Amino acid sequence: NAGVTQTPKFQVLKTGQSMTLQCAQDMNHNSMYWYRQDPGMGLRLIYYSASEGTTDKGEVPNGYNVSRLNKREFSLRLESAAPSQTSVYFCASSSTGNPQPQHFGDGTRLSIL
């Protein structure tokens, strides 16, 4: 059971470089989410997609863009990476209906130098 798969698991970037974090789920979930986790901050929502074809901003969207490529895939793009974006990024998915527990991937650890 793959569940939610995130790639890559680790990445080091230089300031100003761009990168796309990939996420795919095989549970036929409608909703998908991107979070970042920083020490002492918990998980903060960056963007989410309630259904295929829609995306909305979360709590901390600045510096990021997303694409809901199809029902399975939801990518997060950093156009010009900054040291403040050093974090662990988690993708999650859930069924439709409130509320449904979100299922998380194992994260991407991103360092911006």
Next chain:
Amino acid sequence: DQQVKQNSPSLSVQEGRISILNCDYTNSMFDYFLWYKKYPAEGPTFLISISSIKDKNEDGRFTVFLNKSAKHLSLHIVPSQPGDSAVYFCAASGFGKLTFGTGTRLTIIP
């Protein structure tokens, strides 16, 4: 402004005893509450939830209590086992999104 707060960053409990993790929230519009467990280098995994219309939900060793008037919820783990050592996040659901607390690191002492 932190809408969901876990004021204890860490907690140590003897194996076999009860672990009690606490969470406070400020937004009365939250209608569902969840607890997640997280091991190092893994994503959070769903543990247990409770609707705002209930005051207790039990699942095996795990029980969540909700006090709406105090805007407080707690997770009880009885008996605590070494495998329960992890970071626990509470989360509140509102308008289709989750707001997470900052987490409590639980250590079970053998």
